[in-house]
Amino acid sequence: MSVITFANFKGGAGKTTAALLLASELASRKAEIVIIDADPGRWISHWGALPGKPDNIRIITNVVEDDIVQHIYAAASQTQFVIIDLEATASTMTANAIGMSDLVVIPTQGGSMDTNGAAKTVRLIHNQKRVAQRSIAHGVLMTRTSAAVASRSFKSVRAQMIEAGITLFSTPIVERAAYRDIFDYGGLLRDLPTAQVSNLENACKNAQSFTAEVLSQLKAGLEQRGSHKVKRKRAASGSVDDLAGFRPRDWPIGAPVRKPPKVQAAENPGFRSRRTGRTAQLNLKARPDTIKEFCDLADSNGWGLGETLEYAVCLLQRDYGKKIA
Numbered sequence: 311m312s313v314i315t316f317a318n319f320k321g322g323a324g325k326t327t328a329a330l331l332l333a334s335e336l337a338s339r340k341a342e343i344v345i346i347d348a349d350p351g352r353w354i355s356h357w358g359a360l361p362g363k364p365d366n367i368r369i370i371t372n373v374v375e376d377d378i379v380q381h382i383y384a385a386a387s388q389t390q391f392v393i394i395d396l397e398a399t400a401s402t403m404t405a406n407a408i409g410m411s412d413l414v415v416i417p418t419q420g421g422s423m424d425t426n427g428a429a430k431t432v433r434l435i436h437n438q439k440r441v442a443q444r445s446i447a448h449g450v451l452m453t454r455t456s457a458a459v460a461s462r463s464f465k466s467v468r469a470q471m472i473e474a475g476i477t478l479f480s481t482p483i484v485e486r487a488a489y490r491d492i493f494d495y496g497g498l499l500r501d502l503p504t505a506q507v508s509n510l511e512n513a514c515k516n517a518q519s520f521t522a523e524v525l526s527q528l529k530a531g532l533e534q535r536g537s538h539k540v541k542r543k544r545a546a547s548g549s550v551d552d553l554a555g556f557r558p559r560d561w562p563i564g565a566p567v568r569k570p571p572k573v574q575a576a577e578n579p580g581f582r583s584r585r586t587g588r589t590a591q592l593n594l595k596a597r598p599d600t601i602k603e604f605c606d607l608a609d610s611n612g613w614g615l616g617e618t619l620e621y622a623v624c625l626l627q628r629d630y631g632k633k634i635a
Contacts, residue, residue: 312412316329318398318417318428320426330345332415335517336391345370348397349395354369412531414446417451419454420464447528449527457621
């Protein structure tokens with residue numbers, strides 16, 4: 311077993327999304343996974359009730375402070391990976407889950423509130439390390455970042471974490487429409503409908519890189535604690551060998567190649583139909599050459615037009631700030 315916990319005392323940091331992306335990617339690799347949904351919002355439980363949840367993912371819900379240790383112990387003895395989505399509060403439940411973890415992922419956005427929550431989580435991890443008298447691998451995961459440019463707040467948070475000596479995941483979770491749509495459609499990330507979900511291939515690449523880094527940190531943590539001792543202890547308790555056969559370096563890069571969806575031709579010549587993954591539309595008038603350059607830029611990067619517009623806005627804000635008329 312490997313117990314991977316997602317924790318941050320600040321709500322809305324991206325814990326649930328990151329936990330589900332990890333579970334989805336591992337499940338697509340045929341791993342056996344138990345998700346302990348200890349978040350009061352129960353978003354992963356809601357996802358599990360939708361069509362498409364594979365049989366190799368089991369979700370434990372309605373977890374309370376008194377029984378989370380029992381749930382973790384039982385799940386860890388029966389499956390390869392235990393993923394815990396914790397509540398965003400400092401509680402006995404949070405402390406117990408962290409104390410039983412092999413890796414704690416601390417999602418955070420580029421803001422002071424998220425950073426403070428992450429710092430408190432790191433302090434709790436260090437306290438639990440002293441209580442358990444063992445190392446607990448952990449790292450801060452930047453979430454909802456821009457694929458185009460890094461914001462000033464993101465750079466500031468990253469610099470603060472590095473200066474404080476806190477491990478930082480090199481792969482951030484980029485803001486993608488697919489990461490919201492998975493909670494609407496259900497199923498695994500790679501099984502989302504390409505015709506309705508914007509830029510799915512890049513979303514899968516991002517999730518794959520993050521998962522590979524999680525596995526690398528898990529293996530490094532086992533080596534640091536003495537993998538032979540850990541394996542003997544796990545074998546005695548009936549736990550399975552969770553990381554055998556999982557070699558991220560051997561994984562092919564990116565999502566499976568899929569045929570592009572057929573787009574129905576519009577009646578008016580020159581009309582361009584594009585999916586954006588958004589629920590709002592914006593009609594703009596521009597010169598034909600500007601429209602062509604904009605569409606060519608989107609096509610060359612595999613972006614939807616809505617996503618390309620978002621990147622353009624980020625660049626304008628970077629260069630002009632709030633002075634845009």
